[in-house]
Amino acid sequence: MGVEGIGARVVRKEDKRFITGKGRYTDDHKVAGMMHAAFVRSPHAHAKIKGINKSAAEAMSGVEAVLDGKQLTGDAIGNIICGWMVHSKDGSPMNMGAWSALATETVRYVGDAVCIVIAETLEEAKAAAEAVEVNYDVLDAVVKATDALKDGAPQLHPEAKNNLIFDWEIGEEEATDAAFNKAAKVVELDIRNNRLVPNPMEPRAALVQYDTAEDHLTLHTTSQNPHVARLVLSAFYNVAPEHKLRVIAPDVGGGFGAKIYIYPEEIACLWAAKRLGVSAIKWTADRTEAFLTDAHGRDHVSKAKMAFDKDNKIIGFKIETVANLGAYMSLFSSATPTYLYATLLSGQYNIPTIHANVKTVYTNTVPVDAYRGAGRPEATFLVERMMTKAARELGEDPAELRRKNFIRSFPHQTPVIMNYDTGDFDASLDAAMEAADYKGFAKRRDEAESRGKKRGIGMSCYIEACGIAPSAAVGSLGAGVGLWESAEVRVNPVGTVEILTGSHSHGQGHETTFAQLVSDRFGLPGENVQIVHGDTDKVQFGMGTYGSRSGAVGMSAIVKALDKVEAKAKKIAAHLLEAAEGDIEIKDGEVLVKGTDKKLAWHEVCLGAYTGHNLPEGMEPGLKEGAFYDPANFTFPAGCYICEVEIDPDTGTTEIVQFVAADDFGQIINPMIVEGQVHGGVAQGIGQAMMENAVYDDEGQLISASYMDYQMPRAGDLPSFQVSHQTTPCTTNPLGIKGCGEAGAIGSPPAVINAITDAIGTERFVMPATPHRVWQAINGGEGHDIAGAT
Amino acid sequence: MSKVNITVNGKATSATVEDRLLLVDYLREGRNLTGTHVGCDTSQCGACLVMVDGKAVKACTMLAVQADGTEVQTIEGIATDGNLHPMQEAFRENHGLQCGFCTPGMIMTGIDMVNRHGTDLDEKTIREDLEGNICRCTGYHNIVKSIAAGAKAMAN
Numbered sequence: 001m002g003v004e005g006i007g008a009r010v011v012r013k014e015d016k017r018f019i020t021g022k023g024r025y026t027d028d029h030k031v032a033g034m035m036h037a038a039f040v041r042s043p044h045a046h047a048k049i050k051g052i053n054k055s056a057a058e059a060m061s062g063v064e065a066v067l068d069g070k071q072l073t074g075d076a077i078g079n080i081i082c083g084w085m086v087h088s089k090d091g092s093p094m095n096m097g098a099w100s101a102l103a104t105e106t107v108r109y110v111g112d113a114v115c116i117v118i119a120e121t122l123e124e125a126k127a128a129a130e131a132v133e134v135n136y137d138v139l140d141a142v143v144k145a146t147d148a149l150k151d152g153a154p155q156l157h158p159e160a161k162n163n164l165i166f167d168w169e170i171g172e173e174e175a176t177d178a179a180f181n182k183a184a185k186v187v188e189l190d191i192r193n194n195r196l197v198p199n200p201m202e203p204r205a206a207l208v209q210y211d212t213a214e215d216h217l218t219l220h221t222t223s224q225n226p227h228v229a230r231l232v233l234s235a236f237y238n239v240a241p242e243h244k245l246r247v248i249a250p251d252v253g254g255g256f257g258a259k260i261y262i263y264p265e266e267i268a269c270l271w272a273a274k275r276l277g278v279s280a281i282k283w284t285a286d287r288t289e290a291f292l293t294d295a296h297g298r299d300h301v302s303k304a305k306m307a308f309d310k311d312n313k314i315i316g317f318k319i320e321t322v323a324n325l326g327a328y329m330s331l332f333s334s335a336t337p338t339y340l341y342a343t344l345l346s347g348q349y350n351i352p353t354i355h356a357n358v359k360t361v362y363t364n365t366v367p368v369d370a371y372r373g374a375g376r377p378e379a380t381f382l383v384e385r386m387m388t389k390a391a392r393e394l395g396e397d398p399a400e401l402r403r404k405n406f407i408r409s410f411p412h413q414t415p416v417i418m419n420y421d422t423g424d425f426d427a428s429l430d431a432a433m434e435a436a437d438y439k440g441f442a443k444r445r446d447e448a449e450s451r452g453k454k455r456g457i458g459m460s461c462y463i464e465a466c467g468i469a470p471s472a473a474v475g476s477l478g479a480g481v482g483l484w485e486s487a488e489v490r491v492n493p494v495g496t497v498e499i500l501t502g503s504h505s506h507g508q509g510h511e512t513t514f515a516q517l518v519s520d521r522f523g524l525p526g527e528n529v530q531i532v533h534g535d536t537d538k539v540q541f542g543m544g545t546y547g548s549r550s551g552a553v554g555m556s557a558i559v560k561a562l563d564k565v566e567a568k569a570k571k572i573a574a575h576l577l578e579a580a581e582g583d584i585e586i587k588d589g590e591v592l593v594k595g596t597d598k599k600l601a602w603h604e605v606c607l608g609a610y611t612g613h614n615l616p617e618g619m620e621p622g623l624k625e626g627a628f629y630d631p632a633n634f635t636f637p638a639g640c641y642i643c644e645v646e647i648d649p650d651t652g653t654t655e656i657v658q659f660v661a662a663d664d665f666g667q668i669i670n671p672m673i674v675e676g677q678v679h680g681g682v683a684q685g686i687g688q689a690m691m692e693n694a695v696y697d698d699e700g701q702l703i704s705a706s707y708m709d710y711q712m713p714r715a716g717d718l719p720s721f722q723v724s725h726q727t728t729p730c731t732t733n734p735l736g737i738k739g740c741g742e743a744g745a746i747g748s749p750p751a752v753i754n755a756i757t758d759a760i761g762t763e764r765f766v767m768p769a770t771p772h773r774v775w776q777a778i779n780g781g782e783g784h785d786i787a788g789a790t
Numbered sequence: 791m792s793k794v795n796i797t798v799n800g801k802a803t804s805a806t807v808e809d810r811l812l813l814v815d816y817l818r819e820g821r822n823l824t825g826t827h828v829g830c831d832t833s834q835c836g837a838c839l840v841m842v843d844g845k846a847v848k849a850c851t852m853l854a855v856q857a858d859g860t861e862v863q864t865i866e867g868i869a870t871d872g873n874l875h876p877m878q879e880a881f882r883e884n885h886g887l888q889c890g891f892c893t894p895g896m897i898m899t900g901i902d903m904v905n906r907h908g909t910d911l912d913e914k915t916i917r918e919d920l921e922g923n924i925c926r927c928t929g930y931h932n933i934v935k936s937i938a939a940g941a942k943a944m945a946n
Contacts, residue, residue: 018893028824200891201889287829672885673885706830715917
């Protein structure tokens with residue numbers, strides 16, 4: 001592998017700028033003549049706009065303009081789209097309501113944008129925004145998805161009767177019902193997956209520059225996928241044609257899904273700059289705005305039942321889920337609770353038949369979309385809570401019940417679309433049990449009991465799907481885009497290399513990991529490799545980074561382009577060295593003829609490609625190749641997490657005393673970076689299980705809209721993690737990579753809750769496991785409202 | 791409006807500022823020192839942490855006029871003669887950062903911990919003393935390792 005090749009723990013190239021304060025995030029950019037934007041937002045969850053009085057605001061010092069939704073739609077700015085068409089089980093298309101970047105007649109959640117104010121300074125813009133008088137006719141609001149479906153509930157969109165967006169199903173209902181009819185035992189589970197706020201530490205921001213002479217816009221923005229942003233802004237929102245719009249995602253401070261989407265603020269700033277002829281406008285969210293407007297995650301309520309035969313083998317699984325999509329359909333909101341969720345309900349297990357029904361619902365809350373894991377955490381929480389509850393009811397050890405039902409033959413076709421190419425579920429379970437000293441738990445429980453503490457252990461054997469996926473397949477399921485990735489490898493005449501990638505790094509360390517592919521291939525030092533990303537003027541196109549796709553899809557595209565570069569370099573070298581092409585080898589920065597002492601330095605071959613003085617007959621000069629890679633299948637990272645907790649029954653305080661992660665990510669390029677992804681993902685999963693909760697009151701006010709009220713995991717809440725890897729390489733991409741970005745957040749919540757329920761001896765328990773709730777559960781308070789927003 | 795004289799990273803600076811101007815905005819907008827970040831509005835996240843007369847201060851919680859006459863050190867000012875501060879180096883060596891947004895505040899907090907507790911820091915102390923800093927990427931595992939290693943390196 002070499003010191004900087006595949007498998008090496010290479011220290012990150014990008015770190016120097018971040019540790020010295022030289023990172024350049026969107027808000028760090030300033031340009032001459034830059035004006036500032038602030039938004040007038042609805043203070044009501046549901047209301048009609050009766051009138052807007054802008055005159056006081058417009059007269060204030062420094063104010064350039066106050067623009068509203070009627071002006072926006074009057075300029076033919078398109079409504080915000082959902083990029084994935086899902087059909088109800090009766091074949092009808094989803095019932096999508098209109099979403100204008102600035103509300104025109106109705107506001108549907110607290111924070112819904114009504115006006116954009118442009119002023120010379122940020123203070124002036126904010127002061128003017130407060131001076132805009134919006135006259136509202138307040139309507140009743142509904143915040144819980146299950147309430148929104150009830151007769152008489154407030155109606156959000158005329159297109160969606162009873163607030164139902166679609167009523168979708170997957171699997172065979174009749175076959176599943178038949179399985180339940182012959183079951184020896186049926187285990188039932190009511191479950192809620194709590195609503196979360198992604199909370200990347202850098203708030204969203206946009207800096208628009210408008211060149212009036214060229215009629216050209218440049219947008220610096222906090223995006224995980226700048227090319228997709230440009231496409232959507234051009235094709236659907238009409239802010240500018242693609243060749244007149246450059247989108248740059250510079251250093252981006254975390255994403256976790258929340259920065260996939262194209263939000264009203266970017267649209268409004270672009271439109272305003274062009275309409276007003278203003279050379280530059282900047283908007284940066286404050287944290288409360290982030291809570292109020294970033295797409296939230298999860299928010300499912302499910303009822304599930306699992307059928308077992310007399311040998312405790314699963315024979316059927318049935319699930320009904322209601323998913324809250326908030327006030328409008330965000331970009332991938334329809335795919336998250338369907339194709340990214342229900343397709344994973346087979347977990348690691350042989351299940352002959354599954355049926356899942358998913359209803360998606362409008363409510364007067366922030367739009368809900370993909371957040372780290374996106375559907376797979378919801379599926380895993382359901383399956384893995386069910387397996388542990390079943391083990392307890394069937395009198396089996398949770399590990400043994402899982403083992404009894406593991407899939408061991410691959411490829412494996414599940415009843416819910418997915419075809420698992422490879423895996424070794426016993427290996428990760430064994431590794432986790434060994435690392436956690438599972439056998440020694442009883443002794444530790446006794447010891448804790450002697451100190452008056454309740455100790456519990458819980459596991460979760462997750463599988464998820466990454467690297468989404470063959471473009472034709474996702475297209476047939478309703479996706480509006482292909483989900484391939486592109487790469488270009490530019491070898492310079494002096495032998496240094498630039499990789500242009502459509503993936504985008506916002507913490508994942510691409511500048512290091514991607515360079516390792518070049519080091520591995522050509523034996524070049526990482527410092528001779530530059531990764532270029534995040535700029536639509538530099539990289540032709542790309543789908544960006546989400547769904548743990550940069551490794552499995554992004555790096556596969558780089559490998560394909562490197563293959564072409566290597567082939568051409570070998571042809572040139574064979575010609576120069578008068579050898580057969582098949583005898584040429586590239587190693588340690590040299591190009592050799594195998595078995596001889598004939599060789600050229602790498603840069604001599606590169607220079608030869610560019611001088612063109614002595615190339616093979618008919619060969620074009622230069623050494624630059626591009627590739628598009630369209631995956632053949634999803635990839636399937638899997639693993640086992642074991643959590644051990646100790647609870648103080650007097651206070652309900654839970655301490656995680658041990659957390660073990662055993663993951664199979666296939667081939668790993670940089671173990672240091674992969675471990676970091678697991679640490680961060682597990683922390684977010686523990687956050688979901690024990691702390692985080694987006695809480696709306698009945699009027700639709702988000703009462704957890706700051707770090708004072710929404711509990712982010714802090715260092716003192718978490719243990720150090722024990723992480724290991726078991727490897728079965730993915731069979732469908734050239735590097736054998738499965739992906740590692742989301743597994744931690746997917747696998748950990750059920751492990752935590754299985755441990756807590758083990759310690760306190762009750763199953764009816766709703767995340768997050770705050771001390772108050774744990775204390776209530778210990779003291780017999782079982783009446784938690786599963787559908788509850790709190 | 792008030793005139794302030796603040797020494798920033800060893801350099802005398804002065805400006806006439808609005809009384810309501812926060813120190814973090816003085817640094818970011820006035821001095822173009824954008825390594826100090828704003829991650830929340832409620833003094834919770836610690837991304838804006840700087841040293842004021844050698845003590846850790848959240849720059850979103852202090853007015854520029856309150857910093858009049860003080861010496862302020864930011865993330866841009868801790869490397870000396872082109873050499874990284876040992877705490878900076880430790881974050882790089884131990885993969886103590888991912889997106890980098892909270893990192894300046896984390897590094898400054900690490901240095902402050904050494905100032906207060908010395909160079910031999912155990913995990914419990916580090917985790918407790920990180921109470922005022924939020925990271926969403928790393929799960930803190932490698933930040934804890936980085937600060938312990940950085941503290942040790944500062945002893946030498």
